[in-house]
Amino acid sequence: MVTAFDIAATVADPEMPVVTIADLGILRDAVVDGGTAKVTITPTYSGCPAMDTIRADIARAFRDAGYPDVDITTVYAPAWTTDWITESGRRKLADSGIAPPGPTGSRRDLPLLLGDRSPRCPRCESAQVSELSRFGPTACTSLWRCESCREPFEHVKAH
Known part of the structure; x- marks a missing residue:
């Protein structure tokens, strides 16, 4: 049902x-x-x-x-966090070329203090990436480029 x-x-x-x-x-x-x-x-x-x-x-x-x-x-409380993205959702994002965010854990302010940790390329998994723009096509994403495969990709900002 x-x-x-x-x-x-x-x-x-x-x-x-x-x-x-x-x-x-x-x-x-x-x-x-x-x-x-x-x-x-x-x-x-x-x-x-x-x-x-x-x-x-x-x-x-x-x-x-x-x-x-x-x-x-x-409802606005508790505030949404990228930790609520399901594992299936993270896989779907990565499979479509969008790097999912890393966990924020209990320190919700950590990404604001340290900046997002660099994502891995969703295409080749390389950690050799560089941020092109803090602002992507949506407010929730930023733009990156993989230095290994040279492909651009979006990254969902952790918060």
Whole structure:
């Protein structure tokens, strides 16, 4: 039997469509209560421009599954962290050429103090990489180049 969480988990992230909102850890909960789908999500950061699209895509997924009434709640605490990205999500990112973030652990401020640790190239796994720009096509990514295979790639910033 397909659960409400299963339905919501099919929604792709609009900025990185190789992963779902469940893969990213944005999807917190989804249940059906009295015919109404109730979904809880957490943005990757408070100004994430993709949230309106994510809400619309969630509502569409539930309408397509036969639930016309959808209540979507956005919660900000606890704040989202890249530690919530699933192992499957990390594999999907790497397989698509996007370097996943490393763990932040219990020291949530560590990446801010030390800067992100350099990622490995998602294509050849080389650690010989250089940052091209701290800002990538989305606020959550930066641009890098592998010095071994010479390919550019995005890296999801740890936070």
